[in-house]
Amino acid sequence: MAYMVYAVSVMMGICLICVYRLIHFPSPSQERLQRWAWIGSFMAVLWFTLYWLITQSVRFNPIYRFTFKHRLSQRYEKVLPNVDIFVCTADHTVEPPLMVINTVLSIMAYDYPPEKPSVYLSDDGGSELMFYALLEASRFAKYWLPFCKKFKIEPRPPATYFETICKALDDPTMAEEWSSIKKLYEDMKKRIDSTTKVGQIPEEIRKQHKGFQEWDLVLSKHDHPSIIQILIDGRRECSRVWILKKKKEKKEKKQQCQLWCTWHVRRVPTITTTSKQEPSIPLKATSIYMYILHIHTYIRVSSRISNGPVILNLDCDMYSNNSESVQDALCFLMDEEQGHRIAFVQFPQTFDNLTKNDVYSSSLRVISAVEIAGFDANGGPLYIGTGCFHRREALSGMKYKKDYKTDWTVKNDRKVEESTHVLEETCKVLASCSYEQNTQWGKEMGLKYGCPVEDVITGLAIQCRGWRSVYFNPERKGF
Template structure:
């Protein structure tokens, strides 16, 4: 590492070029656009104030759209693509890969149903990355007991889902997306979990039986409202604990539920403040995993490629060109 003798890059920048016919097509439109400008300037009406100003108005509208069109095609004229070499990343850095903290944000259990949120969370937990170096945090601005319950279910389901993904190279690793076209009866575990969450969502409160399953539910005894409550941090899976294992006896990534403190009269600045609670000096993650690489996703965006972290690290960790991009 760091020894540039026999250095092989972790990524490559290629120019696929733009086919000649597309370039020709764009050029013909460009010539046509120029002819419209010439026409507008040459045939400006000399009589009639209204006609004259309408003509000038049309000219400026066309000018504005042509500039927009021109800029759009200028940036597409010579496209480039970047390819990563994940095998080289593994060879050089597998033992020294950095810890990665992933933050998923949610804010409203009605607009962002907990089953969707945990599908995003599960797809992040299932990244192809050393589990002891991966932590997934859910920031819940809706301070919803139901979302916490769904996270508890997800922590249990992950013990089956993660080894299943690895064994069968599942893509994408969101269970809902993967089982999309298949009857849920064939995937009983996921079907059961989904049903439980659905049934619980229909009730006003999480039942007493469920509340007994985790001490974290007691936090909700002190929640006055969505805008008035203490900070809640619950570590559902502690990846630092070597005994946190899936059902194939492999280590699991950390899974943390967080709802930042909110009090009336204090602005809570939507997602931005939630990110501060996660990232800044009072950063919750710094006390748990403190990963130098952080990633943020909205709860409605599951990962559709289990190699995304490794792809990103190829850009960050390339010894010679990494600083140009990462």
């Protein structure tokens, strides 16, 4: 409503300017130059009016959607699909490992059957420090996940949670566990911070996991073989979850923790236009190119490991703020009437640490509250990168057909029998940067190369293949 009042007032202003320009049109007796200057200004006003009207046609008809998650659980409890979640990071100096693992922990803690999500973290920077932080996170997760689920806390990245709730709560059971888990987090934070400060992994830590040996072959950030490590193998690991209570009552509970945590680094292509081995990349577009390669690698590697029919991609600084976002997205993708046509569900991006009164408009309020919701009513929102749930088939290039239906039971049936080691080794081929040569990756499959806004054009290409998209902006923000 407020937006309509604003838009009408601007429109009135534009009309008054047009009337003024017409009434005071210079007479033929006035100088020629003055007349042409007047005509030029008038044309500019007309052009702006046209632009304004076209943009308003989208903004005046937004769609605001709601979900009924309890119905989803009632109807599809047994066939809820596996979800593969991709987190990208590129440089541990600007994207600190502690921030990245907070994002990872927040998505591992989704309120979703624990055997269904698979979390993948990929580091373009090839940093051993990031791997160490993730190793620490995979250990901490065994305490953090049950704590989140038991007390239904929000939000679920530990750093943000302990900043918001800075003292133990009234409930004595919770207070006790709260203090223990906070201590565990603080200890982990100290270890990660001190290692990051030194910039090297001490020898005794390197011995703790075979994954560190992979760095023996790393020559530089830009020249190394692919590294893939599975930190939690959800199929076999009967992970022990300690419920943190008084020593006497300390319970040991067995729980099948089905979370994969895969971490990989790819050999980064050398940026030379002469190399036949490597695809030629316009120099300015390299970080976009690397990001797209990242996502393609994820699609291929995850198809070999978990092959979830639904994919969520996230920037490493976009933690999950709502533990029920997966169910929200599935309400659209699994909808009996319309769901089979929907390729992706886009959530808005929300930001912390804005300036007072948001003077620079960094919260993107108009875009997220009005503009993308308007696109939703006019053919579907754009894909804007992070916070987007994709149907794997649509992202992999499949065209929509009228008789297309998803059988979610079949999609969950796939069993992978190979050992963790075999999977790690076979996936290295899929993560190789030369894998895409002479293929349709980047053209018909995955994200599109060649444009700085790869997400937007990829979304449009998906829509051109017959799919629809949905925008969902819940009251409790998803990311």
